[in-house]
Amino acid sequence: MSVLVNKDTRLLVQGLGRFGHFHADKSIAYGTNVVAAVHPSKAGQTAIFEGETDHSGVPNRADHYKEEVPIFATVKEAVAKTNANATVIFVPPPFAADAIMEAVEAEIPLIITITEGIPIMDMVKVKRYMEGKSSRLVGPNCPGVITPHECRIGIMPGYIHKAGKIGVVSRSGTLTYEAVFQLTNNGLGQTTAIGIGGDPVNGTNFIDCLTMFNDDPETKGVIMIGEIGGSAEEEAAEWIKTNMTKPVAAFIAGTTAPKGKRMGHAGAIISGGKGTAADKIAALESAGVVVAQTPSDMGDAMLEAIKKS
């Protein structure tokens, strides 16, 4: 079991530039079922993906793959022709919000947006547009979602993952890889790893992911990785206190971050004295979460949280 994506996921790719093509190819090499792409000026053509199979992904496949993926002019047409049930967006920032809304309008259940640098007001409008609609948005500015050996959507290195029993949710891409790699090495493995992204306005949040992991019978514990800025971690801590039945470990980045400076991610900023790492760590610890002192201790923190539970 897993959450959000699995072997039945039928993926659409929006944005087939060099970057999008490269990572769509990695997903296919991993064994993800990529069924369609959308690109207005290449509609009617097929995108060809060919290479060596990534055997860390879906098991029992030939060493070589060659896939011809049809390209459509619109998302609606792509969905009608291929039954895609998830989409990944690599569209450049000025056009990404429109790409998300197009996917929402086509009622794609899961929209994963990798694009970094979407204007905040565009995302404010996207969130307004999504009210009352059925789609779930993950991201933007995130590494994507992966269920090991079943489905890779996004830009993460596939080989560090291993199917197992821990759910991972994170605002940071590279710190997700740190957590995943430690879980692979200590044998716990992952059910699903979700990057929710580093922007101040995003789709899926910590509580959404904690809820899904709490309800997923295969997930036996969760690692959540937060950072300075906003109050999503504090809200998650409140939710954990009253609802979470499974052990949670965490890491919060930015203990040494200076106030008022944006630390790379658009959302990683301590403003008006709010959103400090210390506040977040205190909130999580008061909810019984084991907070790792350094990212290298995340795997151990998970083991400790399981032991305590």
Added chain:
Amino acid sequence: MKIHEFQAKELMKQKGIAVPLGKLATTVEEAVAAVKPLIEASGNKVVVVKSQIHAGGRGKGRFKEYPELGGVNVVLDGLKGGIEAAEAKVKELASKMLGSTLVTIQTGPEGKQVNKLYIEQGIDIAKELYLSIVLDRIQSRNTVMASTEGGTEIEIVAEESPEKILRETIDPAIGLASFQANRLALGLGLSGEALKSGKKFLLTLSNAAAALDTDLVEINPLVVTKQGQVMALDGKMSFDDNALFRHKDIAAMRDISEEDPAEVKAGEYGLNFIKLDGSIGCLVNGAGLAMATMDTIKHVGGEPANFLDVGGGATTENVTAAFKIITEDPNVKGIFVNIFGGIMQCDVIAEGVVTAVKEVGLDVPLVVRLEGTNVKAGRKIIDESGLKVVSAVDMKDGAQKIVELAK
């Protein structure tokens, strides 16, 4: 991106928002020349001389060179002595302020050099209020915050009397609704002419915030004049960097002299760099990992010299530039390269580090931790380079090693 007060007011004026008359001056002569036209146009014999720097707390700030002198000065001399007396006082103030270093609560002890002054008409103030528009991250919408406690820092109001802060969330599909503007204006105690003027001010400003992609608009104080007009006496605006592509006029307002030179240089190479005070230079991929690397250095007893995220699309050239920026900091006693390759490939980083060291030399210890995409190729490049590099198995190990070596 931050801009100066005079630029924020120019933008507000363009949008039809009431601001006092004012003129920018970069020399004493320009400051003096601004006085007469201002007094004549406004009919008010008071002028104000305001330091223009990218930091708040200017009024309460003091100059290093003139400890008695504040960053914002109200010139009353014109009331008795007429225009000439006002000019003489502005001349005296401008010659002291220009080129001197203003220290405020936000500049840090080193302060900031004042190179620009804004000379503004005096205003007969009946009431001082507070107004800001910021993103409410929980609601994913802009929110107007207003308070009767003008002139006071909003954090202090929030702490001491949170009930005095009024809030209205802006629906992006509608904009601030009239009834919301009305509720805010009534809550601020406005009536008569001021109520009308205040509502218009609120509606215009909230539309401008959305149209200009502001990150923050803060007007403190917002004033009601004795004539009943609501006006922005101060104006602070910053913008969403990611939206500047559609605001070329605002992007052109950037004042690089207000920014750290190393940060500006890093920006040219697409690097996220923030200068800090410690001695361990860090070169990392990914914002979260870069922050966590700083935290880990601190955790094992060191102090980070910088935050540096080379980003996912970095080339060998970018990495070389990053390495040079770090080594140019004389405080740096050791460098920690910490890479978990996802999009970023380890061999690209390794290539960049090797190139940089060959170009600029290396006088301090270097610890490298590589993991992730193309890790084997990356390690091979480092091993075969002949450089004196200490390898680390994970990030904590790397942090411990570099802190030890840099002692």
